[in-house]
Amino acid sequence: MNRRLVKLIILGILSSAFVVILFMISEHEVHRNNAFIRRYPHQPIYKMYDIAIKYNSYYIAGFDTGNLYLGNKTAPLHLLQVNLKTKDTSSIKIKLDRVDLPFRSIKVKMYPPYFFMMDGSVPYIFRGKIGDWKASLWMKDKAYFDQSIPIDTNRVFMSTISSKTQMITLGLIEKNIKEDFEVLLSSDILEKQIDGTFDVDGLMTISPDYKTLGYVYFYRNEFMIMDSNLNLLKRSRTIDTVKKAQIRISKTDNNGASKMSAPPLIVNNMVTVYDDFLFINSNRLGKYESKDVLKEALIVDVYNWDRETYEFSFYIYNIGKESAKEFGIYNNSLVALIDNKLSVYGLREHFFNKDLVRNYPQTENMQSK
Template sequence: MKIAPPYREYIIQIVCYLYIILFTYAAVSKLLDFENFQVQLGQSPLLAAFAGFVSIVVPSLELLIVTTLVIPRFKLSGLYASFSLMTMFSAYIFIILNYSSSIPCSCGGILEKMDWKQHLWFNIFFVIIAGIAITLSSLDDKKFKIKNLTARILLCIALSSGLVIGLYASSKQMLQYHNSFIRVFPRMAAEKDQQIDLKYNSFYFAGTSDAEIYLGNYTTPLKVIEFDRDLKKTKSYQITLDRQDLPFQSVQISILSKDFIVYDGSVSCIYIGTTDNWKAQLKFRGDTFISSAEPLDSNTIVFRGLKTSTLTSNLGKYTIRPESFVHNDSLLQKQNDGIFDSDGMLHFDVTSNRIVYIYRYRNQFFSTDKNLQLISRGNTIDTISKAQIKIAKIVNRNQQKMSAPPLVVNKSSTVYHNLLFINSLIMGRFEPEDMWKDASIIDVYDLTNGSYKCSFYIYSEGNEKLRSFRVEGNTLYALVGNALVAYKLSPEITHNYK
């Protein structure tokens, strides 16, 4: 059916007006709420690596297109630009809906009220009417050929979609391996499931077994609280030591399945027992200061200790039968004093048979096998590669102490299967400051290749933030203030288990 020229011009003008209204509204909304727009771009896996650039280019392009649509001689160019930009927006949302779980950027205002499937159909509608307007405008061209017009439209679709796909692939690669410290937050990555009021904030995670979670308590150091995985049933146990005449100062418990150890680094002693009877025997008494220790099995313990001959920290392995000590001095890398600068968190994950160490004051971690042979080293996504600490030496006491509060990079951590979970204290780009007041950030890494996977929030309870946590299966258990809270992890996290 042919359309008379006056009506063609009328339709073209309506399409131009619709685009002028849409792009003006969208651009102004983005600019008025620019910080929020930039934050949401920064949380998108598709555009996160380019969020700073894109947050300026998109509203600028929208306003530029509005200008071309207003000027008659540039109207057709403006329609092609409108068609291409809306195709890009449509491709963006299609990828978000089908290949990502992250929240897309907002166009602001009433468009933000749509769900993303509605938004996709809204965009497709504008792509179609732009295509109609381009076709009607081309009919006045004496050299008009339908195949040439079709080729130009298909080229616009291919280039626009290809650009978005290219940005997605590049951004994903940059975020995983060349991160400029931009976090990606999947939707509903961790959802609160259960919560128990412990009454006190002196509890810590002592360990796990096949079906139980164990908590120790700093104020009653030989008492253990057992919870089932659903936090429905609870029991308490009292550990009995065969020798209690040592000058204990800082007793800690670490449990692995049915085996557990009791150690006090300042006294340099290690007891070993079993959960069958909760009795422990003294197996080691020496002069090595032990800051952390983990059982590998009923006969072997890995620990971080202070080597007295060099006054530096190292990792070691203690075997009971036959008794032996093995140290690996090359694992902990000295930057300053060799003690505080290498402080960190020691983990053993039975599911992967890895020993994992995360530095507290810098963006580094490494993993070893059970014989303390290095498997890999990796970096967290923040940029703190050197421990920012100040050390003062007290000569008359032959001591070293921190002379100023250090910059803590990694507060707490845990390992499950091939994934490393870290509670980071360093704010990334495009992150709302209000969230840092109300929640704690957990970053997730794949130990098999050192790549960053994603991040998620653990919300505070009252004014209390996350103290420590453990992951078992699809559940994250968190100690927040006086509460023990269980969060269900979404498939966006658990599908990374290997």
């Protein structure tokens, strides 16, 4: 009996060890892809300064005339204004004309001279003037949405679940001259591989001039560039080789609700667009890259989306043990939120000249579909 018990214990230990080893191997594969090689030129960006912003709950709400505005996830009516030239900061309190609506996932975004407060889970959108900081209800109950970015005084770029296809779809909410709302969906931009929901999930972005819209998938090496009317301009790939989302999905109930049944392989984490350049953060390591890099810095890959070329990569270094959780670009400056600090970098003009042709060799997987 004791001998049998010992055998069972040993078998249990070996099984557990095997599971741990498989997990470690899978974790290694998640971050490793020897099929591509990054280029790291000497200092395409340079640190200018850091500003203490007290809280780590800030996010980038937008820019206007030399000022950066930070929203706060835990205090949705509070903004922090940062003058990027003088480094002065000031606190702003937003006033709403309706206070009876619930706050679930409200976010502030700028479209000068206006600011928008949006919550797609309710759904509603407030709009007000920058500087006045009083917002009136602009839209209510017209469309549910997940992500949203104002692209005009009366238009909002958004992602939503289509009632017809039950898939994530990109679209526009427009207020016309008759003060009526139209919801325009573009069903041909995001392409289903598995379920049309998890597999097409990703991140939206917009250029500082509000003319170029972008979308990058979380789980595959593809991004799309659109104009402000959601006309597709480019469909291109990153230097990674994961063309199909590596996710597992299971049904959770009889109503057909789904969830991920295993951790997904994340290819792209963050994105921003500036002129003809697309900046994508990916934690996937290429050939010759040490895994220790991810403990020290964030990797940003730069693409010229118009030419469909990979240009180079650079690091945004951690502050202490904290890495950047968001970054954006405005007037030749890169701003990054790292813990409770705002880091501001300059862009070296030579590297970010969209008219400069570098003639770097490109990988086959970056070609348009």
